[in-house]
Amino acid sequence: MSGSRIKVTLYNRTFKEIDMSDFTRITEGIFSNRDDIVEVAFPEGVEVIAPNAFENCRRLEKVEFPKSLKSIENEAFINCLSLKEADYGKNVTVAPDAFKGCINL
Structure with missing residues (x-):
């Protein structure tokens, strides 16, 4: 069931899919x-991106969020210097410092 996997594109352009038993919350760090x-x-099904989940991912350029997302917590994407695209929709609670240091957003 590929619908319940996190799809990650790595710098060398390979793809990695990560199965998570409970993927409603992307855990801290x-x-x-x-x-x-x-x-x-x-x-779909991911509801929370926990604090510091993607901290210092300096090459991260794009994040695709599901419609099920409810909350992006403190410093979830802090210092993601290359992040250019993060469209999380209107009904998401976003911590004031969730994207701190993302200079290209």
Whole structure:
């Protein structure tokens, strides 16, 4: 069931799919300090991006959020210097510092 996987594009253009038993919450720090992630697509069902989940992912350029998303928490994407696209919709609660240091947003 590919609908319940997080799709990650790495810097060398390979793809990685991650199965999660409980993917309603992307856990704290799960992808922090990864220099090889360029793009992430979350499956439907993800509701929360926890604090610092993608902290210091300096090559991350694009994030695709699902319609099910409810909340992006503190510093979830802090210092993602290359992030250019993050369309999370209107009904999402976003911490004031969720995208701190994302100079290209």
